[in-house]
Amino acid sequence: MDVIASISTLFLPLLVVLILLYALSKKTDAYGAFTEGGKEGIRLSISLLPFLLGMLVAINILRASGLLDAMNQALSPVLAFLSIPPDLISLLFIRPISGSASLGMLADLTATYGPEHFISRAASIIQGSTDTTLYVLTVYFGAVGIKKMGRALTIGLLADIAGMTIAILITIWYFS
Template sequence: MYILSIISMYLIPALLFTILVVAIYKKVPAYETFVEGAKDGFQLAISIIPPLVGMLVAISVFRASGALDFLLSAIQPVLAFIGVPADIVPLAIMRPLSGTGALGIMSDLIRVHGPDSFIGRLASTMQGSTDTTLYVITVYFGAVGIKKIGDALKVGLLADICGLCAAIFFVMLVFGNM
């Protein structure tokens, strides 16, 4: 553990030093290149703000409108039949939308139920088995100007559904429904 602390403390400065040495060796204007990259990064950040704000507003409207509560009450019987706790559904819905929102929900589930509970283990496994598909599509596709996202969205959401199902299956297989 001590060795990893030392390595991590010196790794980034060593990497920056290596980049500067290579830039000097190849006669690349390091500072000017850095400033140009910073300008490009700032322009990229500005260009992704509108789709990001739109996605965050849509998430807020979904939660505040009561649509999430309606959905939970509609699928509660099916979840009870297969042994999946309804508490996990908000995480399953939020995970493709927002990593931060999903992390908040997972943290709340773990705080309420405990990290070694079935729900805590399932939430942790779901968090690691899925991705923030809509966020990724919004930010990265928006940054490079891709407008046709239909196929990527379908495949990404299908992968999320497969990840959720696999998480449920394997947590039930390994830990059982406690």
């Protein structure tokens, strides 16, 4: 066990040394390449800021307006028929928009019901089985200037719906 711990502690320093040795063998300016990469990272971060701000504002408007609560009430009879607890509805709508908001909802559900409850387990599996489709499309497509994202949006949302459906079915099958 001590050998594995010492290897894992030395992994990053050894990786840096290997990269520097490789750069030296290729006669590449490693420090110059590192600083250029840092400059590019800062430029990319600044270009992503408006997209991130827009997503955060949209999420806060959805939560503060009560739209999620209205959707919960409107869809609860249908989802009850499908054996989907109403407490998961907000998570199902927020997950494609924001990872941090859905993670906060998962934490709230786990704190409310406990980690062994069906809702907490289903929410955890949904969190791991789906992606933040709208966030990814907005930020990454916006950063590279792609304007037409209709098909990517359709496929991404269909994949999220499939992931959510299968997550609930797995939770029912495995934990019931």
